[in-house]
Amino acid sequence: MIYGYCRVSTKGQVDGNSYEQQAQEILGRYDNAEILKEQFTGTTTNRPVFADLVSKLQKDDMLVVTKLDRFCRSTKEGLMMIELLQEKGVKIHILNMGLIEDTPMGRLIVTNLLAFAEFERNMIVERTQSGKAIAKTKAGFKEGRPKKFTPTQIKMALELLENHSYTEVAAMTNISKATLVRAMQKSRGI
Numbered sequence: 001m002i003y004g005y006c007r008v009s010t011k012g013q014v015d016g017n018s019y020e021q022q023a024q025e026i027l028g029r030y031d032n033a034e035i036l037k038e039q040f041t042g043t044t045t046n047r048p049v050f051a052d053l054v055s056k057l058q059k060d061d062m063l064v065v066t067k068l069d070r071f072c073r074s075t076k077e078g079l080m081m082i083e084l085l086q087e088k089g090v091k092i093h094i095l096n097m098g099l100i101e102d103t104p105m106g107r108l109i110v111t112n113l114l115a116f117a118e119f120e121r122n123m124i125v126e127r128t129q130s131g132k133a134i135a136k137t138k139a140g141f142k143e144g145r146p147k148k149f150t151p152t153q154i155k156m157a158l159e160l161l162e163n164h165s166y167t168e169v170a171a172m173t174n175i176s177k178a179t180l181v182r183a184m185q186k187s188r189g190i
Contacts, residue, residue, distance in 0.1 A: 001034065001062075002032060002033040002061070003033060003062070004023065004030065004034065004064045005036050005038070005053060005064070005065050005070065006019050006023055006035060006037045007022075007037075009039070009040070022065075025095055026064050029093075030062075030064055036049050036053055037049070038050060054085070057088060057090045058088065058089070059089030060090075061091070063085060063090055065095070066095045067095070068094050068113055068114065069121070073117070073118065073121055074114075075111065075114040079110070079114060082110060086100075097113065148179075149175055154175070154183045157169055157173045157175050158187060161180065166181065
């Protein structure tokens, strides 16, 4: 059996095309693959769909992922997972790398690639934290996403709620019902 594992980190990738893109790449190579999908950040080691898949993989099955970072994020985790799967007789194909071979040379290549993947991820985190620290020193810095609606827009929408339902006001103002409910609760001190 051939299993394709697709993982995304954010809700935006779920709604976007990242799942579809990964699935298309896998199915383009293995049109009979069973595709499994999961949303978890790369640092999360508790991935229920992946864990379930690993437990059901058997000798001569194949696990296919598009990239190494979809499979694991740390060198230690990757080496342990590859060893576990190879002991079970499972073939591993990382599409942008090739088949992972259970040979001394194969293990050397994988160890180096895993180390570079972990290094790259750590560098991204370091640059993000550094940029955030610099931004915090600037006047007017506010953490988080900017507000989509002005206080005036929210106030006007709340006034509309006196004579209209949440659904009607949401349709009139393009402010989601959830945002309206939160704003109403905030205005009532709840």
